[in-house]
Amino acid sequence: MRAIQITEFGGPEVLKISDVPEPVAGDGQVLIAVDRAGINYADTHQVENSYLSKTELPLIPGGEVVGRTEDGRRVVALVGSGGYAEQTVAHAPYAWDVPEGVTDGQALALVLQGTTAWHLLKTSTHLQPGESVLVHAGAGGVGSLAVQLAKLWGAGRVIATASTEEKRKQVLDLGADAAIDGTPEGLKDRILEANGGKPVDIVLEMVGGQTFDESFAALGRFGRLVTFGAASRQAAAPIDSSRLMKGSKTIAGFWLADCFANPQLLGGPLAELFDLTASGKLRPVVGGEYALSDVASAHEDLRARRTVGKLVLDPSH
Template sequence: MKAIRMYQCGGPEVLKVEDMEKPIPGMHEVLLKVQAIGVNYAEVQQRKGTYPFPVPLPAVLGQWAEVVGQVAEAGEGVTNVEIGSSVIAQVPQGAYAEYVVVPSSMLLPVPHRLNLVQSAALLTQGQTAYHTLKSVGRIQPGETVLIHAAAGGVGSLAIQIARRMKAGKIIATASAPAKLELALSLGADAAINYSEPDWAKQVLECTGGKGADLILEMVGGDILQGSLQVLAPFGRLIYFGSASAVNEKWDRADLVKLLENKSIIGFNIAHFLTSRPESANAGLEHLYEMISADQLKPVVRHILPLEQAAEAHRLLESRQTVGTIVLKP
């Protein structure tokens, strides 16, 4: 089978297309023939060596990435799925491959209203969007939500979910006019270009000077610093990534801001899935309900062959994408 393997951290060029033996499913595991792989920014950080949880090298890339596949083989003790079934799953390690082994307990049916490519955006990115808003963000009806990188895989889903959770106002930020238009079309009330130096002032103007009650932040650097300035008293800032790869520095003024009863909460989807499986399952049920009611639809505009994984990473890092990037073996 073909797989994308890396022997060292670095730029996209470290991703190598290799022929490998198909893995063999063990007890309570299944072998999936992969049909689509959702690309996440976490894999870019894994490749660069900036991810908080380093991947042992050499490795097939894709730690806790989402795949859609067909059950090709079942190991001993598997009783909950049939050979040939189409499923979605989060792969603990090695998702960038034509075949992957996954515990049978982590399989879910493909939602009827989504095609295979759209389904590849549902688990990691869909769950991140849902749980940053609900489980850790504790969104309340009528609250103002600020969503950064709103045209990305997580952001585009978060806008739709926040609307279904009765947010009072949704403010989206992105880096280009086309991305801002997408955010508005998905349900955002206001769209701001965060590459403009006065973006934080624009957020305050949108909120009558109060700021946002809930902020979803995965850019880091200056955007994180500015977000703290526009966080309303008793507000929550959910920090779930640092695409800028900037080492965050806090001075006394930043810490004083927290004394205004503001909270910064870290979130990692892999840790959440393993530590709170019941909450993760409940979140998925709600995502499926929204999909069934035509209230949620992943945005997928970039589909590349598996062999072009390096190009997918280049596109993602250069901010030339909207929604989710999908690799197809």
């Protein structure tokens, strides 16, 4: 079958189509004919071996797929790796039926980015009605969903960062109360201005480096910042414990992989997200579809921040 298999670590240039054996489902697994695979920013780290979990070669990237099982079920599944292919296997508890009213692209947006946004707001930062929320990369896969969920769940003011004027308009259309330039220089001041001169209660941060530092400086009393990525590939400055004590601030970390040991930590939120989408209350943004042969371009676009919403891969082309 056709698949993207990497035999060396590197950038988008190592992503090449190969002919590989078809996978075989073992005990407790299901075989899935892939209709669409999800493309995630984490995939760019996995391909260059800079992810939290180290990767072994050869590797077929791709952590999630939507497709049909051998008995005809339409499912969305988390597979860890192996998604950039015509077929893949998933452990049965991590393959969920997709309801009517939810498209393939929407299902892919929800299974990883959606559950991440859900946990960032509910598990990691415990959003309370009326609180202000800053969402970095508000036009991205997680950000576009987090903006909407924060509003649905009663946030008082939602501020989103985005890299271009077009993306800032998009996040305003999704319901953000304010959209600002995410450039690190002077970011703290822009955050405060967007929040009426006041520090923010919650920050969802996935850039790292100076963006993390500026965001923490804009955090109010009893504020919570959760970090769930490092898109800048830069480390933030160390934070002395006294800076946490003064203002009673919290820094949390979140990695969806830590939910994988318990499928209910994914299935429960996913069911809620499916319902919100099917009812029209939540609009997962599908930002682009790429042929399997164009996956390198998808990774280049992701790294250059040229994308919005969820990117999907069509293994039939």
